[in-house]
Amino acid sequence: MVRTPAVMIQGTGSNAGKSMIVAGLARALVRRGLRVAPFKPQNMSNNAAIAVEGGEIGRAQAVQARAARRPPSIHMNPVLLKPETDTGAQVIVQGRRAGTLRARDYTGGRAGLLASVLDSFERLAAANDIVLVEGAGSPAEINLRHGDIANMGFADAADVPVVLAGDIDRGGVIASLVGTHAVLEPVERSRIRGFLINKFRGDPGLFQEGLSAIASKTGWPSLGVIPWLPPAAWLPAEDAVDLERGSGTAKTSLTIAVPVLSRIANFDDLDPLGMEPNVNLVFVRPGEPIPRAAQIVILPGTKSTIGDLAFLRAQGWDIDIKAHVRHGGHVLGLCGGYQLLGRTIADPDGFDGPAGTVDGLGLLDVTTIMSGEKSTTQVQGLHCATGTPVAGYEIHLGRTEGADCQRPVVTIEGRRDGAISADGRVQGTYLHGLFTSDAFRRAWLAQFGADSSLAYESRIEQALDALADHLEAHLDIDAILAIARSRQNATTRSA
Structure with a gap:
């Protein structure tokens, strides 16, 4: 069975830069002539966008759609959770409000949403040359693995290979990658085909011993080290933590x-x-x-x-x-x-x-x-x-x-x-x-x-192009494409 190439970018934790990596890859691949669709099975964010069909999706998926030069669709983010309290969230399924659930109730009912998630994924896969999937949080949260549709649960159900991203800016990136390897089941470890390091400050050449240590302890190859990229900071974000980017500036008027x-x-x-x-x-x-x-x-x-x-x-x-x-x-x-x-x-x-x-x-x-x-x-x-x-x-x-x-x-x-x-x-x-x-x-x-001197839409396009150039320079995108294409002739696994 020939299937559409796909690869899933998962992270060792939240805010590891998964959204920006998918956006940059989408722009890089569409510039190579591919029809690209971004996809996030489950998102939790109050920063939403309106899809071409009229429903809601996460803002990050709308940015990724723009990077892929296509209108945002409800199928790019079939499950969106919009927190209303510390223990409850509004649930959006394929763009429409499905109700409000407490966290405990939602955790037990996620498996019921898998059919909608897979339906949306297959719709995108049928109309595109490649699907770039973004995970949520971390696959190392094994306490949430039962009924998971956001990380390994989806990757297993759709038989999608994974690339794992680590955030070095937080510190402890070796431990986070090796620790993720340690807590995953063997079949999940084998689904991860490589790792990358994000948000590096300084000379990436100084981290070669770190890359070797991670590869040695996990068996996963390094796909690159992404230096910090300031122009990407103003791309629309999904997490309120990113509001830090706008504070403390010394401006006038x-x-x-x-x-x-x-x-x-x-x-x-x-x-x-x-x-x-x-x-x-x-x-x-x-x-x-x-x-x-x-x-x-x-x-x-x-x-x-x-x-x-x-x-x-x-x-x-x-x-x-x-x-x-x-x-x-x-x-x-x-x-x-x-x-x-x-x-x-x-x-x-x-x-x-x-x-x-x-x-x-x-x-x-x-x-x-x-x-x-x-x-x-x-x-x-x-x-x-x-x-x-x-x-x-x-x-x-x-x-x-x-x-x-x-x-x-x-x-x-x-x-x-x-x-x-x-x-x-x-x-x-x-x-x-x-x-x-x-x-x-x-x-x-x-x-x-x-006075206003900003051309906003042009600035966003420039940022997306700069992000794609940055990933082309620092990631092995050909290897990532090969990982995505390895799915084409693989035997379908049962969900």
Whole structure:
């Protein structure tokens, strides 16, 4: 049986750089003339994107699709978990909300999702020359192996060879790779066909003894050492830990403060602002006050509006934000951040947590009612104040209405979206991704006296090309292709 080549990039731990490696490989291989599809069986992230079919997938898979020069599909990430609490998450299956489960319940029910995962994988495999699969977390988490669909469970069911990535920037990379080998079952060890080292700083030649030690103790060949690549830092990320990239910069002109909510979502909305040379984007961590020097406060999206309203108040940020407005500052709320700004948030059926109604910040004359209907769509429209076109996506639960909605932020296909306070200094909108539009961002920043010089889409394309060049220079991509192609004539294994 001839099957589509595929290879799975797994990591020794979370944030080992798997997403960026898959994106770089996708761009490198598509430049070689191959039809490439990225795939992640299971993702856990509140940074989501809207696929061409209208459903949700992880943001990282949307970036990988862009690297492969193709539209994002729901089949590139068939299971997406969006954490709502420390013990529960919303479950998205092939783009659509399937419900909310506690971690304990989900762990026992993962095997039931394998059919959807394999269906999506086979759809991509049938339409492409190669599928690049990204694992989640680490295969060394053997306590989670039963019913696994994210790492070795998927690799075994689909009979996909694996390349294991280690993150040397954290330290202990030899132990993490050799330790992974030690805890895996023999059949799983044999599925790993090579390893690579990611995020190396300094002279890679100094790590030759380390490579030899890993190869000797595992029997896996080295496929290369990837040096640290700064241009890749601003590619849209899926983990909030990556927000560190935007803090502590010494910029001038306009300061924008962003409180980091406990369930912050779709934070890549802010990437274009962080890349602007005349904008100082400051992420305010729990326990820190919102800086008085900020001219604008942006309340980002959140996966748990009511929960993060309580979290915001626990930090004292509600007091800071209201003082900021009293002293002439501006506030912009995006999606869940927009809901926080209203007078009340009602959740009569408990879609966002315990049923009930809570008081919002009261900075906009609007009220929000949560409902089970979820809006997930790509849209285009106009920014009312500047008349510039905007494009983005909607991904939210709830309906917001009130007097301030008579002053919308944008119009989308003839309908109004968002609300503006009577004095114009507090605004909110459900539209994600609006800052990726250079024309809009330029006009919006000009209102605050800041010049824009960023060509965002070009910068992202340059970063993807630089990442592909980087991997071509430092990885044995021909060997990785050979590993992927070894699947073509292999005998199908039972799941």
